[in-house]
Amino acid sequence: MGEQVKPEGGCLYVCSTPIGNLRDVSLRLLDVLREVDIILCEDTRQTRKLLSRYEIPGGDRLVSFHEHNEVVRAEWLAERLREGRRVALVSDAGTPLISDPGDSAVAAALEAGVPIVPVPGPSAFLAALMASGLPATPLVYLGFPPRSRSDFARFLAPYRRLPATLVMYEAPHRVANLLHWLVEELGDRPAVLAKEITKLHESFWRGTLQELERRLAAEGARGEYVVVIDNRGAQDDAGAHESEEARWAEAVREVERLMEEGYSHKEAVKRASEAHGVKRRELYNRTLGG
Known part of the structure; x- marks a missing residue:
């Protein structure tokens, strides 16, 4: 099987990384991490451990990109991609976007009009x-x-x-x-x-x-x-399993029981709604005057 042709100009590689055992890497992932201009990391400290294990220089290529800053970084990333930079997106472990940051990076690549290249691998x-x-x-x-x-x-x-x-x-x-x-x-x-x-x-x-x-x-x-x-x-x-109406009926009975025990209507509704997974406001209205 032939190797994939590498994109010319800017591109975003979405890279899966090991979920625990650092030997769970692909040769392709290591090649990408060696060659890209920027590595977007959920936590630069975790990514440095992986790079160090395979003697890959990190330096100033590592840029933090996590749930608290990914939105504000997106325009910066789009500019770098338009300039022709090759960027790898990694999470601390596993596959980006799977309960990990990354959506904004992919959106930035789409905005910049550059290829998005998956580098598949581990997923918990x-x-x-x-x-x-x-x-x-x-x-x-x-x-x-x-x-x-x-x-x-x-x-x-x-x-x-x-x-x-x-x-x-x-x-x-x-x-x-x-x-x-x-x-x-x-x-x-x-x-x-x-x-x-x-x-x-x-x-x-x-x-x-x-x-x-x-x-x-x-x-x-x-x-x-x-x-x-x-x-x-x-x-x-x-x-x-309870039908929806049976669930509501039990929640209403729970409110009545709690109020008999001395809880206020508001507190009884709060407790019963949490216990039975029903909407608090609707339960409140259903039990008014009860």
């Missing part, structure tokens, strides 16, 4: 899926879920009845909540909890969501997690 959620033992298609990648219970319910609502494999990322201090919420929203589905992928303590816990929740409670959470859920039973047991 694909690596987790490969070893999970769960069906790979159809697949829905959901990234990091919201942190509040009510926001999570709304976030997951379009996928509750979808017969597909669902994949999410989560931090160690929130993964226990995520597993519990998934059980409440989806039922006790087959799932895999993957962590430290490609690293020394790589592990894949397999079981149901409740089994994983119990194991996590017993052994503790360490490292960044990928959660893979087989939701193919969604169509078979629709009766196991």
